[in-house]
Amino acid sequence: MSVEFKVQSSESVAAGFSLRSAKKTVTVAVAGNPNSGKSTLINAIAGTRLHVGNWPGVTVEKKEAVFEYEGTRIRLVDLPGVYSLSPYTQEEIITRDYLVHEMPDAIINVVDATNLERNLYLTVQLLELEIPVVMALNIYDEAEKKGYAIDAKAMEEALGVTVVPTVATRKNGLYELLKAVIKLADHPASRHPKKLNYGEDIESAARIVESLIQDGYPSLAEKYPQRWLAFKLMEKDDHVQNELTITSDALSIEEAVRHLKKAHEEDVESIMADARYAQAAGLTREVLKRPELRKMELTEKIDKIALNRFLGIPLFLAAMWFMFKLTFDVSKPLGDWMNTMTSGPFKRWAEAVVGLIHAPSWMSSLVTDGVIAGVGSVLVFVPVIFAMMFFITFLEGSGYMARAAFVMDRAMHAIGLHGKSFIPMLLGFGCNVPAIYATRTLENQRDKALTALLVPLMSCGARLPVYVIFIGAFFPAHAGTVLWSLYVMGIALAIVMGLIFKKTLFKGEAPMFIMELPPYRMPSMRSLLIHTWEKGKHFLIKAGTYILAVSILVWFLLNLPWGVENKKDSYLGQVGQVAAPVLKPLGFGNWEAASSLMAGVIAKEIVVGTMGEIYVKTTGEEKKTEQPAFTDDLKELGTSFGAALVDSAKNVFSTLKITSLSAEEDEQRAGLKSVIQSTFTPLSAYAFITFVLLYMPCVVVAIAMRQEFGTWKWFGIAFAYQMALAWLVAFVVYQGGTLLGIGG
Amino acid sequence: MNLSMLKPGESGKITKIGAIGPLKRRLMDMGVLVGEDVKVEKVAPLGDPLEVSVKNYKLSLRKKEAEGIAVEVL
Numbered sequence: 001m002s003v004e005f006k007v008q009s010s011e012s013v014a015a016g017f018s019l020r021s022a023k024k025t026v027t028v029a030v031a032g033n034p035n036s037g038k039s040t041l042i043n044a045i046a047g048t049r050l051h052v053g054n055w056p057g058v059t060v061e062k063k064e065a066v067f068e069y070e071g072t073r074i075r076l077v078d079l080p081g082v083y084s085l086s087p088y089t090q091e092e093i094i095t096r097d098y099l100v101h102e103m104p105d106a107i108i109n110v111v112d113a114t115n116l117e118r119n120l121y122l123t124v125q126l127l128e129l130e131i132p133v134v135m136a137l138n139i140y141d142e143a144e145k146k147g148y149a150i151d152a153k154a155m156e157e158a159l160g161v162t163v164v165p166t167v168a169t170r171k172n173g174l175y176e177l178l179k180a181v182i183k184l185a186d187h188p189a190s191r192h193p194k195k196l197n198y199g200e201d202i203e204s205a206a207r208i209v210e211s212l213i214q215d216g217y218p219s220l221a222e223k224y225p226q227r228w229l230a231f232k233l234m235e236k237d238d239h240v241q242n243e244l245t246i247t248s249d250a251l252s253i254e255e256a257v258r259h260l261k262k263a264h265e266e267d268v269e270s271i272m273a274d275a276r277y278a279q280a281a282g283l284t285r286e287v288l289k290r291p292e293l294r295k296m297e298l299t300e301k302i303d304k305i306a307l308n309r310f311l312g313i314p315l316f317l318a319a320m321w322f323m324f325k326l327t328f329d330v331s332k333p334l335g336d337w338m339n340t341m342t343s344g345p346f347k348r349w350a351e352a353v354v355g356l357i358h359a360p361s362w363m364s365s366l367v368t369d370g371v372i373a374g375v376g377s378v379l380v381f382v383p384v385i386f387a388m389m390f391f392i393t394f395l396e397g398s399g400y401m402a403r404a405a406f407v408m409d410r411a412m413h414a415i416g417l418h419g420k421s422f423i424p425m426l427l428g429f430g431c432n433v434p435a436i437y438a439t440r441t442l443e444n445q446r447d448k449a450l451t452a453l454l455v456p457l458m459s460c461g462a463r464l465p466v467y468v469i470f471i472g473a474f475f476p477a478h479a480g481t482v483l484w485s486l487y488v489m490g491i492a493l494a495i496v497m498g499l500i501f502k503k504t505l506f507k508g509e510a511p512m513f514i515m516e517l518p519p520y521r522m523p524s525m526r527s528l529l530i531h532t533w534e535k536g537k538h539f540l541i542k543a544g545t546y547i548l549a550v551s552i553l554v555w556f557l558l559n560l561p562w563g564v565e566n567k568k569d570s571y572l573g574q575v576g577q578v579a580a581p582v583l584k585p586l587g588f589g590n591w592e593a594a595s596s597l598m599a600g601v602i603a604k605e606i607v608v609g610t611m612g613e614i615y616v617k618t619t620g621e622e623k624k625t626e627q628p629a630f631t632d633d634l635k636e637l638g639t640s641f642g643a644a645l646v647d648s649a650k651n652v653f654s655t656l657k658i659t660s661l662s663a664e665e666d667e668q669r670a671g672l673k674s675v676i677q678s679t680f681t682p683l684s685a686y687a688f689i690t691f692v693l694l695y696m697p698c699v700v701v702a703i704a705m706r707q708e709f710g711t712w713k714w715f716g717i718a719f720a721y722q723m724a725l726a727w728l729v730a731f732v733v734y735q736g737g738t739l740l741g742i743g744g
Numbered sequence: 745m746n747l748s749m750l751k752p753g754e755s756g757k758i759t760k761i762g763a764i765g766p767l768k769r770r771l772m773d774m775g776v777l778v779g780e781d782v783k784v785e786k787v788a789p790l791g792d793p794l795e796v797s798v799k800n801y802k803l804s805l806r807k808k809e810a811e812g813i814a815v816e817v818l
Contacts, residue, residue, distance in 0.1 A: 086773055118774070118775050299802075313789050407789055409793050410792045513806045514770050514803065515803070515804050515805075
């Protein structure tokens, strides 16, 4: 069964609405537990028409789509996955606030049919809001396979909702689901959510509080579902209390629940949770028939091995190794291709166009070295971001992410992190940028921020060229050991900094680790691709703009005042001269090193390129290669893309091979090597590469942090502590080494 | 007796939830309620956290969090 409908291209409901006022827009919120297949269901209904953004003020993802179905305009709003409407997590607060304040026309409640009772606990809370509900009884195929028989009719009767069995991964039942939503929107009176009876003592207390509200605060009684408001006031829900400030009646409310608390010897919140679960449990007993004999399920079989005492960690590490290799090896040929294309044909075409209009040389340099190079540096990231998003989404969708957290939590918790922090940290060794984006798998803001602060200490691939050239120049005999020492130093400092942050910036209780281990499921390819595409697009547009701006800025710094012969007199060189004395105690207090480090904020590998430009003054004799014809460029574009694809595919199968560390030795590199041999000592060289390892994250990381957290705060902290740390460690290395008389 | 003391394969009936505030509410939201049966399925390879089954699904929690859940061995 497939769902077909016309999708309006316009994202703006209000604008479209005023034009065709004959049609009404039905706003439908989609709510459900995590792992209930909610994302898959939404992707199946709205597909690429989903508009992904953030909820105002927070970094939780918001998905929306507007489309037309059988003459009704439907606005679908995806709410974050939650287990409850309690006010303790960001996701719960968003879901609640949206439902209470925006009052959608209907709620689609996605319920995992294989895990009825816990899912119905949320349903019970949704009914308190008195908004019409259509229940998507999802993953119905799995429930049937398990031999479950669910009486949907009985459930409809008991809850006052429409129940539609669905299998979102195969698009089954979605057509009926939308029909039910429209029917409900057209005739809201046809189905009222039932007011479930929570027991006489709760109900009588609620009646008293309700009448208190009605008498004292008629405006509130208008604005909020009264029964829900009464429950929340009884529960002393901080969030609602802050919003309402019904202080004068606090005592009367307290009086109303006194009897209740005494009878149960519990706080009202717990009494209410009990009562709601009692409803969910009672209903489950009523509608669900389970087979007597329970077979050992596939998930349990897999977990017997995947979470095994001895095999759990090796298997996890193997899985991570594959993911890491796939992410970076598959994307690398494509990234390289994009890089070659922008610095090759695209640059030549731009030059040709600029030449045609007889633009001044500064403009041609701005276009080719600033703008085109900037575009290139954005595009290079695209394949790796897409690849990472794909694998992370797969890990989450398949259920393995929760296992990864389970296996690693003990080790990560020791330094104040969460089990799930391991994956971003690991990705950091490839590239810090996708690693920062990967912190989104962490639900808690504290865990997420702490992980993001430590990720830049993982030595990324862009730092490698710098190490390689210095190690090649000074420590060719001990290359492996020196390189290894840098990676280990990064990890060791991450542990130290983690412990320090845990005691200072993130003082107080570590967030809890109460996590569902969902059954293993094969995520649908469509859902995976849509998710990956959305994320990649988001990166391209949002991060791309910033990166471009920064690379143009650096062009200005490097090339102005226009016509500088000596890089020393460029703005960058001037700033380098100012900064040099600060680096003096570290053993590399010259403007060349300082300027190169500054250029490295774009991407750390640029340190090498800039050093090449500054130290090796081979300007003026640039090789004049013949300009390839336009058609040759086009041909090259196509064939090299094909070659890149082949390489990507090959890398999938050769992931076990370790990529060699040898950098291609070109003439400039060889020249650079001999220059740095004369300006650095082995000791100052080692101090320099430790500085490169530790000093501020690159601009793209900064932008990623800004995007993920919605504020510059965390990048500011990362910048400050990393600069201090880099200086301190390089200082200790150089001064300590000098004192001990090593390598001076 | 608390939940963290049960060995893999052992089950208990929850008699009291000692936690307070958000932790307690979160546990209850996940179906960890007084009177509920809970079975320890596994201990993570490094000794923490635990995997338990409750309300017919699998939940993981740290030992420290399990310490606050009093159980009566079944």
